[in-house]
Amino acid sequence: MRLLILGGTEFVGRAVTEEALARDWDVTVFHRGRHGAPPGAAELLGDRTAEGGLAALARGEWDVVVDTWSAAPTAVRDTARLLAGRAGHYAYVSTASVYAYPPPERLSEASPVVDGSPDAEARDYARDKRGGELAALDAFGDRALLLRAGLILGPYENIGRLPWWLLRIARGGPVLAPGPRDLALQYIDARDLAAWTLSAAERGLGGPYNLVSPSGHATMGGLLEACRRATGSDAELRWTDPGRIIAAGVEPWTQLPVWMPPGEMHDAFHRGDVAKAVSAGLRCRPVEDTVTDTWNWLCDLGGVAPQRPDRPPVGLDAETEAKLLRGE
Known part of the structure; x- marks a missing residue:
């Protein structure tokens, strides 16, 4: 080909x-x-x-x-x-x-x-x-x-979402973990996207396909626990009620990457129908593999993630996180 x-x-x-x-x-x-x-x-x-x-x-x-x-x-x-x-x-x-x-x-x-x-x-x-x-x-x-x-994660990510979580958890200490812990996530590893795309094109498939994992392929808790294991960190994940996070003015998705609180926006981001792609052969690797491979790639870069110039940096600043952890 x-x-x-x-x-x-x-x-x-x-x-x-x-x-x-x-x-x-x-x-x-x-x-x-x-x-x-x-x-x-x-x-x-x-x-x-x-x-x-x-x-x-x-x-x-x-x-x-x-x-x-x-x-x-x-x-x-x-x-x-x-x-x-x-x-x-x-x-x-x-x-x-x-x-x-x-x-x-x-x-x-x-x-x-x-x-x-x-x-x-x-x-x-x-x-x-x-x-x-x-x-x-x-x-x-x-x-x-x-x-x-949908949400794309994995090695070479230049948006900063998974790299931010990995680097934050690697620093250790108390970490603001946006709840609920069992909140369903829907994303795709860039390598799984690549494999499906080439196979689909080779087969002559056409038209639109929602290309993302089935909803619940991972959870917020599973993602952050995988980050802790991959980095070997002693970080303490402090699960925090979504209402308190929103009331503090924290922006989902940008200040707390990947996360959307339960509700309409979460369902739009993390509960899409992917039956068409799955029936056409989409297979998604475990979240642990995506997280570990992304961490290894970041380590090879010296712990500095690349950033697309046309996208703003993501992540929560330390002062706002500390205030929320103190209950302020």
Whole structure:
């Protein structure tokens, strides 16, 4: 199989590249040259936002294209149109954020989505991703595979969610643990996303798929306990009532990464219907493996996690955590 990965050097793109190389695929990485491609991949350089930036893609044929773009849909539109006659399948890594709010009782691929346009410049994340979906569909039709991923964790994460928890717990001492302890989580390891994507594209699957673990694959308690074991920390997890956390003005998801208190938003983030992807072969590794491998990767980096420049840092500051732990 010949794979063209648009990006391919960071987080999800890198996971796709490494999975394809492990399958002995012929892999070409198209990127801006800011980070090195994994060994074994051919490289083409270009900037999709610049005039003439797709020149390196003017020639070549591929069985599968994987695109992780998350800004202006016009970049997906122009690339997909350029490749439509020379590529078999186009897998676009979208997001569950394309679903309209408020969500129905349980999100499925048939749930309403936000408006978007393949001809739009960058506006906001959800509409940009929906525009990217429409661009892929316009150029590839039923050869377009839309991966509506939820929360993505694992090695190479450059958003900072799991790295923040690992580094905080590694410091030890009392740790604010947002409850309830058995709160169901729904996420996907980037490597499981990569494996499913390549297999689905190879089989010729098309259309939208909610790509995330079944709800309850892990719990908040299981995630944080796995962090404590992986780091070897003596941290004391102090489980705290969600109402008290919210009353203190702490923002779920950003100040306390991964966590959403029970309610409508939690159900939207962590109770989506993934039956379609599971029936198409999605398999998710245990949370302990994701946490341990991410910790080992962080240690290799000297305990400093990379940060995407277009995303704000996440995590709770020490002063606010201390006040909550003291009951203030």
